[in-house]
Amino acid sequence: MIELASEIRWQDRRFEVPMERILLTEKLGYDAVFTAEGYGSDSLTPLAYVAAHTRHLKLGTRIMEVTARSPAMAAMSYQTLNHLSGGNRVIAGLGSASHMACEGFQGRPWGNPVRRMRDFVTLLRQGLEGAALDHQGDEWSAPYRGPGAVGIEPMTIGLDVLAPTPIVVAASGPQMISVAAEIGDGWMPPGWAPGIMPVFAPLLEKGFAKAGGGKSLDGFAIWGHVDMLVDEDVSKAMRPFKEYVVTWAALQRPFMEARGYKDLADRLAELTAAGGGEEAEARVQAGGNLLEGRLWEEAVAAVPDEYIDDGWLVGPVDRIGERSKAWFDCGLTGLVLRYGPQLNHDCQAENLDAFAAVARAAGKAPRNR
Incomplete structure (x- = not known):
């Protein structure tokens, strides 16, 4: 059965965590809640708040920008969230941001996004698995070995590893999609529609082949999203x-x-x-x-x-529920439901009946919290 999730908006000028909707989706049988970031709210802080108010939902970033933090700081944040939430609930969804956010906002060179993602995932995985961060890359390295380095040995995060944290890579271009399949535990496409999986399957297979070890779609997460609007x-x-x-x-x-x-x-x-x-x-x-x-x-x-x-899913609630069924067997392992236009910067009212209609269509079993 496909996993369902909702997402917390990052672009609102007045940030709020939509707890009414999140608690409803948990009760309806949803599996996760994701956060995003751009140049508004960050993706990690809200998850700590959600962790304190929920028991069953996985807590994921979709996405955390790999240009904005060092791999070590990201690993510390994810492991802290693991401890706050009891373990086995965190999904580390990573993305490349944009050249505008990277250079204009975060003050870092755009560089090579593919090499940066490889370096970041290598170091992040070391940190999440309790190993010393030890990798010299083109875009991210630890320990520092450049001019003026004093020769510090590789270091580890001082938190116990409670559970594996899957690393899911967002990718839109052919090269990055293959890299996501090679180095990640899943892929987050920035767009989707039923029927397009055959176009992208060869790119994923290319990455699986490079990874070796029999890696395949079996056990590999693909989290797509669809926006809804009731009218x-x-x-x-x-x-x-x-x-x-x-x-x-x-x-x-x-x-x-x-x-x-x-x-x-x-x-x-x-x-x-x-x-x-x-x-x-x-x-x-x-x-x-x-x-x-x-x-x-x-x-x-x-x-x-x-x-x-x-x-997209548009129209009356019943129409949304019926048309959502096409998304449940189209190559995705998880579907993120977002409500309303994603371009405005003002908090908007959500029709929660749409989330319930999709849960019913997917056959989700309601929970008694």
């Missing part, structure tokens, strides 16, 4: 997700092409280039639209209704 008017509910597609078209391109929408990806790239490229990204960070005026409306209109209907 009696299906077309109206599609609009904010069309805006999302336009805004994140560059990141979503491999998944557009996997779904047979290469022409859409090309058109959105053209419109984004015409709208200013990096200037457009800055507008998004400031809370505005990626494009302005006619270009924005033209880009939104270019996204077909069927693209949204097959990749």
Whole structure:
């Protein structure tokens, strides 16, 4: 049976942990709750709060940015969370952030994301397994052996290992997807829709083969996500997700092409280039639209209704529950349910009936806390 999770928003100007929804999903039989981060709330602090109020839910980051912390600090944080939550509940979901967040916000060079992920996972895994952090990489190293080094020996984290902590790597490009399969315990794609697994399976198999040891999809986690919006008017509910597609078209391109929408990806790239490229990204960070005026409306209109209907859950609650069934046997081992538009920066009301409808459709057994 597929695992279900919800997610805590990072982009709201006024941060709140949606405990009513989280406690409801735990009661409904959901399996996990995830956090995210960009340049708003961080991904680790909220999980400690959730850990204090829940018993059954796994606690995962989706994602923690590997540009923002050293592997040692990340390992300490995850192990601390393991101890706070009793062990065996933590999922270390990692991602590369973006060049804008990395250089503009975190003050680090963008460098080589693939090499950085390899170095980070190597050191993080050592720390999570109780071993000394001992790896000299291109992007992350420990101990420090550069100019002025005083020769410190490799060190370990001073916390007992309570349980294994799976490391799940977010990836969108072909090379990083294969790396996720090679070095990770799972993969978090930034986009998904039923029917596209055959496109990405060869990339995963390439990584499994490089890892050796018989590694395969068996026991390998794939956590996708789907956004929901309840509205009696299906077309109206599609609009904010069309805006999302336009805004994140560059990141979503491999998944557009996997779904047979290469022409859409090309058109959105053209419109984004015409709208200013990096200037457009800055507008998004400031809370505005990626494009302005006619270009924005033209880009939104270019996204077909069927693209949204097959990749999101929109409409009345019963329709959402019924259409969610296609997601339960499409190559994912876990499905993260997010509610509403992901572009705005204001806390929004959630229709909790949608979370219940998906739990029923998935056959989840309710819990008595």
